[in-house]
Amino acid sequence: xxxxxxxxxxxxxxxxxxxxxxxxxxxxxxxxxxxxxxxxxxxxxxxxxxxxxxxxxxxxxxxxxxxxxxxxxxxxxxxxxxxxxxxxxxxxxxxxxxxxxxxxxxxxx
Numbered sequence: 001x002x003x004x005x006x007x008x009x010x011x012x013x014x015x016x017x018x019x020x021x022x023x024x025x026x027x028x029x030x031x032x033x034x035x036x037x038x039x040x041x042x043x044x045x046x047x048x049x050x051x052x053x054x055x056x057x058x059x060x061x062x063x064x065x066x067x068x069x070x071x072x073x074x075x076x077x078x079x080x081x082x083x084x085x086x087x088x089x090x091x092x093x094x095x096x097x098x099x100x101x102x103x104x105x106x107x108x109x
Contacts, residue, residue, distance in 0.1 A: 001036065001097040002056050003038035006090050007049040014085040015042075018050065021081060029054065032060020049091075057093075 008019045022040050029035055036055035043050060056062040065071050 001024055001100070002059055002062060003095045003097060004054045004056065005093040005095070006052040007093065008052065008090045009049045009087040010087055011087050012046070014081070017081060018085055022052075025074065028074045029065060032061070032065045032068065032070065051059065055097075062094075090108055 008018075019040070019042070029038060034057040036057060038055075039053040041051040054062070054065075056065075068072065
C-alpha cells in the first residue's frame with residue numbers, strides 16, 4: 001500500500017473556500033481501481049499547509065488515477081479558486097506503508 005500526501009499552502013483568508021471546494025468534490029477518485037481512502041487534513045499550527053492524503057493499493061493504481069479522464073475532470077475544478085488562495089506550490093510526497101494499525105471510525109461534523 002502507498003500513501004500520497006499533497007501538502008498545499010493555503011492563505012488563511014481563503015481557507016473556508018478551499019475547504020468548501022473539497023466538501024463539494026466530485027468524488028471521482030473514490031471509484032478508481034486500487035483506491036482505498038481519501039483524507040483532507042486541516043493544519044492546527046499557523047503557517048502549516050493543508051495535507052490531502054490518498055491511500056492506494058499500489059503505485060500502479062495511483063499512476064492509473066493520475067492518467068485518467070476522472071483525474072483531469074476532478075482537478076479542473078481547482079481553477080475555480082483565485083490564485084491568492086495559495087501561498088506557494090503544492091508538494092507531493094509518496095510513502096510506502098511498511099507498518100499499519102487502525103481503528104477506523106467515520107468522522108462526524
